[in-house]
Amino acid sequence: MDVRFVQAGASFEGRVAVHPSTLSLSERRIGIIGLNGSGKTTFARMINGLVQPSEGLVTVDGLDTASDGDAVRGKVGFIFQNPQNQIILPILREDIELGLRSRRLARSEVQARVDGVLGRFGIAHLADRRVHELSGGELQLAALASVLVTEPALVILDEPTNQLDLRNRRLVQETIDRLEEHVLVISHDLELIETFDRVLLFHEGRILVDGPPDDAIGRYREIAAC
């Protein structure tokens, strides 16, 4: 998995959300940290084409996120900050199936894939439950299952432990640690990303530190203390 930013930046109504930057992301586990409004989510959304660059180019395995959006989203799954916004249908199994609908697979294959992904996250018992009855941790796993059923190579998680109690937080962390796919996690939960391969620290729309977790986390603590 190779994500490239080539002088890519994003602005909204004259306000720069992400300053143009050039970098390549290929590590298996990448963290993004920074204060609120520092451009983290916009940067991550640029990777799967939910936000198009207002200048420059973003590619995923050579595919342009602006012109090959569908193909890019087939490779890059995105889990929103609030997993409730991710889940479209009220019953978990139906919602996960929805992700496969456009592929027009045989019914038996859809069933097998859905059962497989539910089993993978240990939530097979929740298959026929209503989504609004699930706990925060279960909801996060459900959102993860709904994305991973389409077999993306990279999964982006936007603050996956936000508003979770300690038990659910641990459950989500263990799940992320076990993921075989490449992951990119935006988080204020520094413990979650401290063992990652690479961490980007965003500040005022710029990448201030790009390196090992200790460097980025240390600098982030300094900024947050000001």
Next chain:
Amino acid sequence: MLNSLYVEGDSRLHRLPAGPKLLLVLLVSLAVFLTRSPPVLGAGAIAALGLYASTGIGARAGWLRLRPVLLTIAVVALATVLLGSVEEGIVALLRLTTLMLVAAAVTATTTVGAFIDVVSRAARPLERLGLVRADDIGLAVGLVIRFVPEVLSRYDVLKQSHRARGLRLRPTTVLVPLMIQTLKAADEIAAAIDARGIRAHKQPTENQERPT
């Protein structure tokens, strides 16, 4: 917030596939306009009530769910009485109530996914003619059904917020935020549909954030 009109159960209507159930709604909607006889329409309404009760929804939940629609039907019937006659008002009341009960029974026993499947299948011939995207039609119908309980939940939350702050419910302070919240939720769902590639056959241009 994400709720469902579907009621879990194992009634005969639950076991019936979605296609025949939608056909039933279609036939009933035609049948109620074939007669103007209040006794016949009354018998139809009672049968529809029996069908609704057979879903196992329970009297209280069943009543709460239909109350807003019943209120609208009552207003329409009253207007018909005022503009026409008492008999015409009764006929309108019975027709609309029968339709509402049958439709409510079908939505209570059919999952959104089943609706999407059957509507997509039904639209497939139009797709072959190049007129529509069948999956989009199915998804659109599914989303409408999905949003009904969500709008009602949001209304309840707004009502409770008014009570908590000691404010009176006014159309301007309820409807405007309700509309804004619903549109915002629709935007979020549209973004989720794009992010998950659910309409992967089409470039996600409509809902994509476009920086300047």
